[in-house]
Amino acid sequence: MKGFAVVVGFCAFLAHSAVLAEAPGDPLSWLGRIASAGHRLNYSGIFIYQSGKNFETSRIAHLADPVGGERERLEVLDGSPREVIRNNSEVRCVLPDQKMVIVDQPGGQRAFPSRLPASFGGLAENYRIRKGEVGRVAGLDAQLIVLEPKDNLRYGHLLWAELQSGLLLKARTVGETGEIIEQFTFSDVKIGGEIGSEALKPRYTGESDWRVVRAHGVEVPREEIGWSLSAPLPGFALTSVVRRPLGNDRGEALHLVFSDGLAAVSVFIEPAGTSGTRPGVVPMATGAVNMYKRIVAGHVVTALGEVPLETVRRMGDGIERGAR
Template sequence: MRLGLTARGFGKCLAIGLLVLSTGTAAQSPSADEAKDERFDCMALAELETPETPRAWLERSLWANHCYTFQARAVRIGSDGVRSLALSHDVVEGVEREVARFLDGPPVVFERRGRIGRLSWSEDDSTPPASPAGVAEHLEGLYRLQLSGEERLANRNALRLDIEPLDGLRYGHRFWLDTATGLPLKQILLDEQGRVVETFQITQLHQPRLYQGSIDLDRHRPPPDDPWHPTWLPEGFMPKPVKTRSPRQGDDIGHRVYSDGLATLSLFVEPVTGTDQLIPGLHRLGVSHAAVRHRELGGQLRQVVVMGELPPGVLIRVADSVEWQDVASGDDTSP
C-alpha cells in the first residue's frame, strides 16, 4: 500500500524514526549535567591480535565503528534507486560525531553526536555492557555467523562475514570488513526469501586513523514508565536505552526503539485527532515498512505505527500486540 501523503503526523514520526534507525545502537548526545560513568580506550584495539572467529570479527568491527576517524564516499542501492553519499566520523573530547550527506537527489543530511550506547536499560542496580561488548554475544543465539573468504573493495582487502537469521522474523546481512581496521566496507541486506533489499558500499575510504584517546560510554538509564507496551516482540528484541523525545515530536506522541543488536524497529503511539492521520495498513518506506493501526487504548482511539527493516508480518504483529496499562492502578485497559 502506498503511503498517504497528507498525513503530517506521520511526517513527524518518519523524521524521528529515520534518525533513530540511522544511528542503530548508538547512544544519545550527552548533556552537561550527565555524569560520565565509563570510557573505552580506543588504543586497546591496536594491541589486539587479528580475529580468528566470526564473532571476534563482528565485535572488532563494532568497536572500530566507534574508534576510527575517517572520511569516505559511498553508494546506497535500494528500491528507491541509487544514491551517493559523503560520510565522516570523528571524535572530539571523547564524544563521537557522525555525518552522512546525500550527494544526489533531495538534500538530506543525518548527523549524530553521542557516546557509545548501552545494550539495555539499567534495572535493579544492573550494569548493562556497552553495546559492542554485549551485541556480539547476544547475536549468536539469533543468527548464524560465518566467514566466507576475502575480496578487494575500495582498493582495500576485505573479509566477508555472513550473518544469517535462525528464524524468519528478521533479515539477513552480509558484511565485508576491512582487514586492516575492521570497518565495514560493504553491507547487503537480505529479506526473508534471501532477496537483496539494499546494498551499501564504500567506494573511497580516506586515511582511517585510530582515535588516540578514550570515548565516553553512555550513562546508566532507568527504563521509562510508559502506560503502553508491546506484548509481543521477535525473540531477542530488547528496548533500547535511548532518548526518543525531540522538538520534532509533540508531547502526545510516545516513541520507543527496540532492537536485537542488528535489526531495529521504532514504535509510535499517539492520539487519533482530526482527519490528518495515516490510513491503517502497511506502507512502504524505501527499504523499510510501516505498519499502521488505529486502536482503542487507554479509553481513547490512538494511532500505532511500527516501522523498521523487518518482514512486514513482524511489524503488523507488533502493532497488534500493543496494550495499555493504567500506571496508577496497574489495570490493563486495552480491549
C-alpha cells in the same frame, strides 16, 4: 616481463597472507572489530546506498578524538541537498530546501559504517554467524561475515570488513530468498591519518529564518509506560522508551524501541486526533523499512523498522493499553 609479473604476484600473495595471519579467525571476534572500528578510527570517503532501483551517494568524514570524542559530517551528493553533522551523541540534520534543521539524540539508531552495536553477544541467539570469503571492496581486502536469521522475523546481513582495521566497507541486507533489500558500499575510502577541520565544517550554517526542530525525547520509566506488548516476539526486547514532541501543538508521542541487538522496531503511540490517520490497518514499505499502523484505544500505533512486514505487523497488533 613474464618473470617480473611472477615476482609481483608472489609479493602480493605474501602480503595478503601476512594480513590474513594477523586477522582473527573467530567470526564473533570480527563482529567486535567491526563494532568498534566505526567509532575509534579516523576515516573519510564516498559510499553508495542502494535500495531497490534507487541509489544515493554520500560523502563522509569521521574524526575520533581522545579528548573531544567523535565528530562526523555526512553530505548527500544526489538530489535534494542534505547534511548530517554529528558531535558525539548530538545529531543535526540540515535540510536546506525546507530551511529546516532537526536536532536529535537518536540513541540506539546506527548509521553506516557503524552498523553494529557495542554489545553484540546476544546476536548468536537469533542469527547463525559465520565467516565467508575474503573479497575486495573499494580496492581493499575485506573479510565477509554472514549473519543468517534463524526465523522469518528478521533479515539476513552480509558484512565486509577491511582486513587490517576492521572498518565496515560494505553492508548488505538480504531477504529470505537472498534478494538485496538495501546495501551500503564504499566506492572510495581512506582509513586513518588526519581529518582536517575543513572536512568537518558544515556547508550550511542555517539562516535566521530557518526552522529549528528539537526532537530530543524525554526518557520514561518503564513502569509508567501505560502500554505493553501482549505477545513478545522471539529475540526482541524493549530497549528504550521516550516521549517525543510531535510539533505544531500536536502534543507528544510515546516512542518504544524493541531490538534483537541488530534489528530494531520503533513503535510510536500518539492520540488518534493528532495524526489524521483513519481507523483501520495500514501496511506500507519503503526500501528496507516496513511500516504498519492501526488504531487502538483512541491512539494511532505505528510500528516501523528494517525488518520484514510480518515483524512490524505482529509488533503493531500486539501493542495494547495497560501496563503488564
